[in-house]
Amino acid sequence: MITETTVLNPHKWVATYADYLYAYAIVRINDQDTAKDLVQETFLAALEKVDRFEGKSTERTWLTAILKNKIVDVYRKKSSGLAIASASKAAQEQDEFFEEDNGHWKAAYAPQPIAGMDDQDPLLKKELNSILQKCLQKLPALWNAVFTMKHIDDAATENICAELHVTPANFWVIIHRAKVNLRACLQKNWN
């Protein structure tokens, strides 16, 4: 267990926090090289700010907050430009799940039981988890960012909207589309 400290000791930073920060970044970014860069940038940025550390949080919390900001920067960069094109394309695809005139499920996409979800068999669960991981990676960058920030970091909706420059209305549309896509992806790859 990492000892909680409210005093900074940069000489121990890498040994104490590098692996933790790396794991933290990799689940949110899903790219080893980017995650490595972010860890490095975090320590170097922290070094610049050492004088301003007030000891109000633990060293680990403080470093994690710096990393978090850097991750949001990556999300923002990824979701601008080309990524927007892919997001709107995926949005159109999602409309294929529902009938255009009345919003009813299209027969081919109607929810069906997914055995791995109910079953307690650890092997089935493991398999479903690995499918889920692949499905998460297929989401457009902006959706993935919104989804991750909401579900993993439990960030306030207003903060996510402000940080990623999406309107509250769009936020809910993205949350909905991301989940409908994820569920469909699980069903398709499971059965």
Add this chain to the structure above:
Amino acid sequence: MSYLNKIIYNCKQATFLIEKKQLGRLSFREEIELRIHLAGCGMCVLYNKQSRVINHMVQQLFQDSLKNELKLDDAFKADLQARIEEGLGNK
């Protein structure tokens, strides 16, 4: 199509409300519309259930991956600590 029929058929709207409800709050009207829809739509009842399981799975996945054995290599770490020491020396 009548107002009621619109609610009964519109799974796109119902699943939207399901997601909104899980993470935020529905207005009174939205809550009623969702209940009416779910009372008659087994597919969306199943969606609701699966959607919750997915939330749980996603959270579990992220917690587990923080515990996993994925580590930075020692050369990278040594280099990084050296850069930090260098930065400290310049202060």
